[in-house]
Amino acid sequence: MCTRIFNNFNKENLTTARNMDWATELPTSLFVFRNEKNTPMVKTGTSPQNENSLIWTAKYNSVVTMVGDERKYGASDGLNSAGLMANLLYDSNASYERKDGSSCKNLDVFCWLQFVLDTCCSVQEVVEKFSKEATPQIQIIGGIVPGSTKPASLHLSISDKFGDSAIIEVNKGKYVIYNNPEFRVMTNEPSYAKQIELNQYWRWQWSNKNNFPSNTLPGGTFPSDRFARASYYLNHLYTSVSTDDSLAQSKSVVMNASVPVNFKSGDSNHPNIAQTLWTTISSHNDLKYFFCNSRTLGNIWVDLNIIDLFPAPVSRLILVEEIDSNFINKSLYGFKNNDFEATKDPFKAN
Template sequence: MKLQIKKIVAINLALLLLSTSAFPCTGITLQSKDGGVVVARTVEWALNDAQHNQILIVPRNKKFKGQTPDGYNGKSWVGKYGFVTLTAYGQPYGPDGMNEEGLYVGVYYLPDFAEYNLYDPKNAENSMSVGDLMQWMLSSFKTVDEIVAHLKEVVVVKVDNKDFGGAELPFHFKIVDPSGNSKIIEIVNGGEVKIYDPYLGVITNSPTYDWHIINQRNYLNLSNVPNNPVTLKDYNLKPLGGGSGLMGLPGDFTPPSRFVRAAAFTATCRPLDNTLEAVFESFRILDNFNIPLGAQVPTERLPSDIVSATQVTSSSDLKNKKPIR
């Protein structure tokens, strides 16, 4: 009977690993004493032909045409600002980008929760794909407040894009400007736009952002202060080394656990004198989120390429307008 239970558990674990094709990205924001704002993130992709290793420069005054299920017949606009972006599969956008005014836009996977508007051909002139939304924000605005004020002008519709290996693109967004102002944008429930203030600048993946905030209440005991020794009769029990205040910090790679871990490391980050220090520190923090090959894939299905493992870690200096990867 015990052997049978073990087999069932093993099978269920394997099915879980196979069914949750992972796109597990983690994002943080750090600020320095000299007014610097640094936005950093990891990039993972569940397809073995991922190519998120190219940097694309998009000039100002470029003409854009939004994509709908009927083709490129959506919203038209002319870009006011040039921007630089990571890209994949030759697409004009990718995981994140920054424009010439220092505005940052990053996309993060939100499977099972992101849900765009149903396409209405009568409203094609205001419609665009989720990738167009990223380009529209980067090319049209220089502050977070400007984006929020104009979001109602566009309708994001679902567009199947075979250029991404046929993968669906359920994204939510993190936007940040050089002042440190930041928002999380989610499109759910068939087109409902929800905007959140980022918790310590952290973002991961599903569920929705409000769920992650509630989940933080489960970790109120976490602290960078070591636990005190405890005396029980004749025994004096002391912490085993440093870090005892963070006992219970989740270490797996699920989005909820990464969110909690990223928040803890951001909250306990040392004071940073300048932007360059913040850039280096962002890479140190995100080293804790590097997903090794095989960590989320059963041994018998281990791919020969980087699948669901960390492929790119980027850091964007919004003050000096420098993307680093």
């Protein structure tokens, strides 16, 4: 299970934080995509490419957390140079099939986030691309989580430097879009429609409208428990006075909704309750992206304002490496723009 929060109380200090939870460790890297004006990056949404593949040209630079390795990468979380943040979270109810698929352009679910960051500068632009009226119509194609044997059932959250937020679910190939700046907390389950109902309940429970207000919070690992905790703390913060203050707030709230490393759920009926592998926090205004590995004590960060420090149009920094079925978590600290290495674009069109 995963948790995402959007701290948008102060429009000058907007931040988003996200936990990535998974039952097993996953190979993980940071990728930076530097869009060269003279040689724009043209990408494809499926591999191998065919006549129905969605093809696009990147407009923006981005830093993206990828799971997997050279055999198959999946874009999971990232920030672009327009201040747009995107996160993929697990959604057991997602279903990507649709009967009119042949008339659509196909987009692999693990290219979905990269397409959004490459081509969009705002939440509203993303919403327009996946609306009923969009041309071309885009069909999400499912698959297996890279580095895993689990099917990729996912939904997308987006937030921007204008204080806007949206969640996009896929139900039988059709997009269900929830677009409202007030939609600031999300977990994997239940559907976001149900999460809105939960939020309304808890907001009333904590408000002055309740003659017998209760600040009791569920402490469990179920998504609804963590939704309530994250919502409570996020809605009881003082307005941030600086970007650093907002980043610290977001990190502390989302980590309060995390699951300890090597957690044993003890319940075979809920295998999706899993340890938090890593946490990311982004500044929409300052274009800084922070990565916190749960298995190491160090935090690292990347600054998209200093894009020339990266050695190539596509650069990679390995964070968790799988060697002979063992996972090596790199103990990294601090500012990392200088430590990336040139690599191939995993989404490059032929």
